[in-house]
Amino acid sequence: MSSGGKVAVIGAGAWGTALAIQALRAGGDVALWAREPSRALVMRAMRVNARHLPDSPLPDELLVTADAEQALCGARLAILAVPTQFLGAVLDDLPPLPPCIIAAKGVEAATLRFPLEILAETHPGLPAAIISGPNFAHEVAQGLPAAAVLASTDPDLRAEATERLGSAHLRLYAGADPLGVQVAGAAKNVAAIAAGAAIGAGLGENARAAIVTRALAEIARLAVALGARADTVAGLSGLGDLMLTCAGPTSRNFSLGLAIGRGERMEDVLASRNSVAEGAATAPALLARAGKAGVEMPVCAAVAAVLQDELTVREAVEQLMGRPQKAE
Numbered sequence: 001m002s003s004g005g006k007v008a009v010i011g012a013g014a015w016g017t018a019l020a021i022q023a024l025r026a027g028g029d030v031a032l033w034a035r036e037p038s039r040a041l042v043m044r045a046m047r048v049n050a051r052h053l054p055d056s057p058l059p060d061e062l063l064v065t066a067d068a069e070q071a072l073c074g075a076r077l078a079i080l081a082v083p084t085q086f087l088g089a090v091l092d093d094l095p096p097l098p099p100c101i102i103a104a105k106g107v108e109a110a111t112l113r114f115p116l117e118i119l120a121e122t123h124p125g126l127p128a129a130i131i132s133g134p135n136f137a138h139e140v141a142q143g144l145p146a147a148a149v150l151a152s153t154d155p156d157l158r159a160e161a162t163e164r165l166g167s168a169h170l171r172l173y174a175g176a177d178p179l180g181v182q183v184a185g186a187a188k189n190v191a192a193i194a195a196g197a198a199i200g201a202g203l204g205e206n207a208r209a210a211i212v213t214r215a216l217a218e219i220a221r222l223a224v225a226l227g228a229r230a231d232t233v234a235g236l237s238g239l240g241d242l243m244l245t246c247a248g249p250t251s252r253n254f255s256l257g258l259a260i261g262r263g264e265r266m267e268d269v270l271a272s273r274n275s276v277a278e279g280a281a282t283a284p285a286l287l288a289r290a291g292k293a294g295v296e297m298p299v300c301a302a303v304a305a306v307l308q309d310e311l312t313v314r315e316a317v318e319q320l321m322g323r324p325q326k327a328e
């Protein structure tokens with residue numbers, strides 16, 4: 001793969017669309033694959049992704065197609081921007097893939113796998129990386145300054161993909177701890193639901209700051225137990241994305257928590273949207289994965305219990321506050 005080669009972006013949600021615009025900005029040909037032919041047709045004609053990214057026109061050079069063969073033909077690199085819960089099924093149906101960058105954040109509910117683990121099972125031996133960080137799609141699409149980590153155990157892929165996708169708008173840092181990046185990216189969405197719930201229930205800013213900080217501690221604990229590095233969690237995919245996602249309702253995960261904290265039901269909130277909140281399916285899956293590793297995650301457990309209607313937000317907070325005293 002060399003700078004300027006074709007990139008295929010798989011998944012035309014907000015993030016896939018923003019990354020396609022960013023990849024064009026960084027140079028070379030880009031194709032964006034949308035699952036539904038009718039949506040690909042409308043996006044091609046209107047030159048905008050009206051459903052997921054309505055304020056960012058699609059550059060004329062961007063090929064939008066529902067034909068995966070066409071999208072992937074000649075691609076030197078694929079960006080997989082399909083939500084975690086659908087990634088396995090989409091991968092099963094794709095033609096052969098070039099080296100991949102996964103852009104999803106989450107844990108697959110049915111199997112407790114992180115996204116790179118899903119890819120490793122459908123495509124054993126394929127070079128792969130993960131991109132993650134504090135990145136709202138609409139800001140990246142607009143070219144506002146942002147940073148992310150691009151992590152892979154393959155040094156050639158991380159060097160070349162960083163060069164291929166990065167630009168003066170999106171500063172990419174190479175990382176060698178893809179597992180830590182995936183743990184952080186999945187868990188921050190769960191923490192954002194907790195932060196939103198605290199604000200929605202009127203528990204105040206102190207509560208939000210406590211949740212974010214204690215979530216950071218439990219994410220680092222899980223990362224280390226799974227064989228990843230604690231300092232990855234202090235970087236863009238962990239602390240950086242917690243700061244962004246827990247800050248307010250621009251985050252879909254925070255806004256889900258906010259609504260739940262105000263007394264709405266998760267099912268009703270999710271049914272009213274056409275976008276994903278990865279933390280909802282990830283919370284119980286991450287908790288189960290942590291349980292298998294013998295790691296306690298009290299914030300994640302509280303979110304899972306509230307989402308499963310086992311506790312109210314206030315009961316969950318009482319449980320968190322009533323835990324035995326311990327050293328920080």
Ligand SMILES: NC(=O)c1ccc[n+]([C@@H]2O[C@H](COP(=O)([O-])OP(=O)(O)OC[C@H]3O[C@@H](n4cnc5c(N)ncnc54)[C@H](O)[C@@H]3O)[C@@H](O)[C@H]2O)c1
Pocket residue numbers: 011012013014015016035052081082083084086090103104105106135136137138274275276278
């Ligand atoms: N939106 C962001 O700002 C942002 C930023 C960074 C990372 N991410 C991550 O990127 C991933 C994609 O999120 P998004 O925001 O682009 O999604 P989105 O909410 O904008 O769009 C939903 C996506 O899900 C797809 N989808 C829905 N049902 C499906 C099915 N049955 N099978 C396959 N695909 C289906 C749709 O085609 C669409 O691509 C998520 O893991 C998310 O956490 C999002």
Ligand SMILES: O=P(O)(O)OC[C@H](O)CO
Pocket residue numbers: 105133134135136137189192241244245250251252253254276277278
């Ligand atoms: O809107 P959210 O909560 O899915 O967050 C989007 C990105 O992950 C922010 O980095």
